[in-house]
Amino acid sequence: MKAGSAAVQPVGDTGASSVSPAGSRPPGQGPRRDVDERAAWRQRLTMLDVKVTPYVFVSPFFLLFLVVGMFPLGYTAWVSVHEWGLLSGQGAFSGLDNYRRVLEDRYFWNALRNTISIFLLSSVPQVLIALALAGLLDTQLRARTLWRMSVLLPFVVAPAAVALIFGNLYGDRYGLANEVIQWIGLDPIRWHVDTLASHVAIASMVNWRWTGYNALILLAAMQAVPRDVYESASLDGAGRVRQFVSITVPMIRPTVIFVIITSTIGGLQIFAEPRLFDTQGLGGADRQYQTLTMYLWELGWRVRDLGMASAVAWLLFLIIIVFALLNLLLSRRAAGSTKKITTKGVRR
């Protein structure tokens, strides 16, 4: 089309120029330049099209992110350097005073300890179990789809419902868990009182919900591992476990890292499960299971100080970044070292 119209047009143009008085335009020159310019313009448009269009197509995400991601982040920072009551609204500029008050509050450090403890108790077993579960689901099972669907089932249940069910399970005096424990002949565990027991109980809710989800992500990655690699490995005499450790895990490394990072981010922001673990919502009488997000909520909605709550939000943001980077580094190194051992056998 383009070439055709460019070839046809000069004919019409010359016809027109013969009608127009000579000298008004340098004959021959004018139309030619016109065509050149037009083609150049077209080309520029095409270039622009090629270069810009992809960005236009992906821009909705970034625009949306700007509105719902960056703006709250910036606004929270703005709130955190002001005195700001929940109901009274914006007060005077106070600099870093809110941060100082948060860092001086013993409940902040208590919440940080609880958060890290619950995070470790949930994320570590979660990723390991998910990995093992995915490995099992990757085999030739009967009714595979049923099994795969069923590991995702807990994920469909709302966290609040999970908290209610587990709340009954972990009752200190009349809970099912303690009844079983006493039936075995052990002393009942005070799930809501003892710090570690409460963390284990909360971590189990989190794991119940997220393990299957992570397992499915890992399973998807595992299915992309070429089957002939396993064949050669079994010819070399590698058993199932050896194959899993030396082939499967290194081959799905990027996905493992993804799962670790996302569960780190999630693990440091646990809220619904501990919040609903008792009726007060402050993480127990001694705040023994108050996480950072619950602490943030307490400051914002019980103490009604949004300035301090925003300061906690920013501190939590920084803590998560540090942990995510640390995990990225560690898991890269760990996965890298196993890879080195196996590359000889696996690399083709």
Place this chain on the structure above:
Amino acid sequence: MQTVRKTQKTRRVRLATSAILALTLATTAAACGGGGDDEGTTADGKIKLTVATFNEFGYEELIEEYNAMQDDVVVEQKKAGTANEHQDNLYTKLAAGSGLSDIEAVEVDWWSALMEESDAFVDLSDPEVEGRWLDWKNEAATTPDGALIGYGTDIGPEGICYRADLFEKAGLPTDRDKVAELFTDWDSYFEAGRQFVDKVPDTAWYDSSGGTAQAMINQVEYSFEDEDNTVIAAENPEVKEVFETITANAADGLSTGLTQWSEDWTASFQDNGFATMACPGWMLGVIEGNAAGVEGWDIANVFPGGGGNWGGSYLTVPAQGEHTEESKELAKWLTAPEQQIKAFQAKGTFPSQVDALDDPALTGSTNEFFNDAPTGEILADRAEAVPFIAHKGPKFADINTAFQQAIQRVDEGQESADEAWDSFLADIGRLG
């Protein structure tokens, strides 16, 4: 159902899929409807009003009655399990400026904190309701400029609820008049408790340290804050005394060591967990619900240390609502003496309305669950015995939470009584 079972598998799957789809659509539509214009109207064009309450207000049948009376209004009740939950929701949506129900119930413990935000509520003053409530109930809801921001619902005059069957086991009198003679002051009440736990070691004397402490705090006119709302909790000897008495009692095994409203606390009603509890009128409905099937509950016309008022609520109309006029009408109707008497008969919420107090419908009412006790007469007596209404400033609810947590820490053995008191003082300082 039967036809569904008979049809083929594929159809069932399709049915399930469409059901899920419909559910998703419904929830998204509901989520989107939040800011829309049709919020507050039903499909057939009626005005929809929501009433948010907590625990038991006894409004279920009243709302049905109101709906039957009205042609253009449909009322729906939203019930929160605990007052805390309800309070959190109220604050969040008050701060957000939207999302509140058309009528929100507010408990007296955090009433004065909300009085500071009186602009967020509709002025409900109306010549029709003048003189409807007890003076003190009405005064507490009136701002310095004379705006009335809440209609009183109930008050919480307290008696002692007890399990007659367990009393018999321990050799204590079971007749409610004889029991009343036993509990004239806190010392005699606790002394009877020590005798009781000696005889029946598996059962505690009262339901929770926190509840009993709350009842005692409610008898202190200026407990956590003085007249000018200066926080005095740390220095007040009466507060310290309550704390020491309660923690010492816990050491003697008088308390279940459970927190009120926890799952274990609810379960303990079914398991002979305790024999008595401080019992404001609205608690009768709670006990009846939690102890369903348990026989032996009764209520004695007495309260240690004279009388005490625990709780009681108001209905407010948030200014952010769309149908404030209709909401005011509904609140006016719900808090009228006739309606409050019905709520009392349903759930024991004792009227704060003057005309209800000597109404034979109230004074003559009995409660089957509590061994046919004349609850109307007993609670009316208890209301008269209340010498004053404890002052509760804007920080009362927050300090009370810290106080309750300190007691709980001792109950659970996380801290000694001295340590718990010190950390309570630190918590008060933190509230600022």
